[in-house]
Amino acid sequence: MSDASPLLEARGITKTYPGTVALDGVGFEVRAGEVHALMGENGAGKSTLIKILTGAERRNSGAILIDGELAEPDTTQRAQRAGIWAVHQEVMVLPNLSVAENVMLGYQPRRFGLVNRRETRRLANEALAELGLSLDADRELGSYPVAIRQLVAIARAVRANARVLVLDEPTASLDAPEVERLFEVVRALASRGTGIVFITHFLDQVYAISDRITVLRNGRVVGSSATSALPQVELIHMMIGKGLEQAIASQGPARAQQGAVAAKFVGLGKKGMVEPFDLTLHAGEAVGAAGLLGSGRTETATLMFGAERADGGSVEVAGKQRRLRSPRDAIRAGLAFSPEDRKADGIFSDLSIRDNIVIVLQAKRGWARKLSRLKQQQLADGYIARLNVKTSDAKKPIGQLSGGNQQKALLARWLASDPKVLILDEPTRGIDVGAHADIVQLIEELRDAGLALYVISSEFEELVAYSDRVSVMRDRRQVALLERDELSVDRIVAVIAARADEA
């Protein structure tokens, strides 16, 4: 199949947004009958590339060729007419219409200017049968589960003669039998000569279904290779951008032994989010959480913090059993959680830095016991100085600060509430180098001052540097808890790469 001319080829695609280069001279090709996995961490440029290929975004430069000829898929409609279809994470179907109407949407056969229902049903059934699906074509699509809706969306694309089908995270909300069913359909399509682009964070699935893998990082192609020729370890290194030889040995002498148990999580889990896990955090200890994007680290943190309710398991904080039904419960128990998405989940952008810093402590005290203006100012000024937040004034809206300074203010918010356990989700993502160093140093200081920390980071070297132990997540499971003496970037990568059944 390697000598077949590509169905779709992108050459030197460059896309810039104000302030960032999303894609930088990216080349990508899809051949007939292959399943091509497109891999990369958050912000690598996968979705931008897909949007450009499917006409949802325009490129700044570069060329797109379909069947070896220059093409201009600059709207979704044009891309679809050229045979390039995408089935997105949030499936684009109309749940209030029937299965048949969804399959035939935009292509309904007409008679006397009206939609011919009988013919619609017949053609839809034909298209579904081709994929080995037997559904009640008259039933409302919304009454079927997401997995079926996805297959119907694929049937629609197939029916409309899709030649390249992009599946963006199609398995994100499917269980194992549903994934298998989807894969059967994908294999059947590929054997008929359809080119499939498959995007996922599940490594096992990549190896189960794909023929080739292309890895993007920071808007560039890091490599492209036959799946069989690319070991998992190498794939992960390509994705996270660290060479094997760069691994850093664990630093510094072992510190004094850890303190008492600060928090103990036993059998905490939630179906479809994270499998039950056990974790004990000690005072004066930093536990790192490593894994790829989508491995379940953030979900673990939200369960620990009560932002999502766990199905089962128990939580003990400072020796007391606690039920965490909401972040309020968690905060009262002495937990703190700084989320990954600062803008969406963290800052109150229109409110002042001072308000943003005092708000957790204020919420903990309740609305009736307002912190005095003086106390608020002292808290804000104190933390601005201690954490080196660069601002002229605590009254400035926090939205005007840089990412790194916002992150410091968010940390200040939690420190002001005097927590026993601090959960940090990607505290150093997307911030400048100076602030990055400040935050790593702060993590070490807090750890040494007796706080228990759980730190999620995609920078494994950073994790190795300050963690006492590292919890390794993979496919929404905690697969290993590495002790200090065995900590290294290599070891973490090896654990992530190990097949699930060997771990």
Place this chain on the structure above:
Amino acid sequence: MKTGDALPRWAPPVAAMALVLLIDTVLFPSFFQIRLVDGRPTGSLVDVLIRGMPVALLALGMAGVIATRGIDLSVGAVMAIAGAVAANALAGGAPWTTAVLCALAAGLACGLWNGMLVAFLKLQPIVATLVLMVAGRGIAQLVTGGQITTFDDASFAALAGGTIFAIPAPILIVAVAALLLTLLVRFTALGLMVEAIGVNPRAAELVGINTRSIILAVYALSGVTAALAGIIATADIRGADANNAGLWLELDAILVVVLGGGSLLGGRLSYGLTLVGAITLQAIKTGILLAGLPPQMGLILMAVMVSVLLVVQAPALQQRLHRRTLRKAAS
């Protein structure tokens, strides 16, 4: 970043009010003249203030709701319910204090109902309060038995027509309500929490704010202020008209909040500026009348203003403007 950063938040609403009042003075030179007739102040300005008070009360409640990114479409209907309840009590021979308390309790119950739908059942505010907006008039009609209930109680009627120290009672009621509310939100942390919920509801939940209770509270307050407005309206005509009391005033109240610098995107709460907005709106209406324009023009002008204000606030437009300035800066 934003061009408005240099201006303090109170400047645009106050400037708008000053402009409208100035236009009124030009059109009608004796606009600011106030004379005392039988111990009652009279004059256009006094008229503007008194006429605007029911809407001002609605807007005080609405301001809290809008600051949490919500909206309360039911305030006009709640006015009618409260008025009907008060008139009914008076017609049955109850003293005016009982009538007032019954009306306030009815308003509180309506507000709690709205708040429950929004805070606990997570209905979209516009849908949740639409229920009572439509059903409320029916309830009010049930209370009045479909008739205009009249009463004869001088004490109750004084709530609209009386004066204390030469200050008309409605103005006093609104001033006290605004003062109490301001004290409530500024001397507790309620103001901060309401604004936090409006700016970023998810983050508010994550920092441990009891978002459900606070949302419930702002809708309950809105019910109470709507009931106060209903009491004044009922006292004014010495009767309860379930069909017309407070009709369409919910829209006026929303406009007042926006004129007072509130944003339908939430996060801004100022009762003082809400009063400024109420005066602005009423002065526009009075100005149109003084200029001899037919009242229909008032409706059209109001519609135009709502459109303009909402378009200016629209995120799409702001992004486009922002992008244009970026492009200009780049070139």
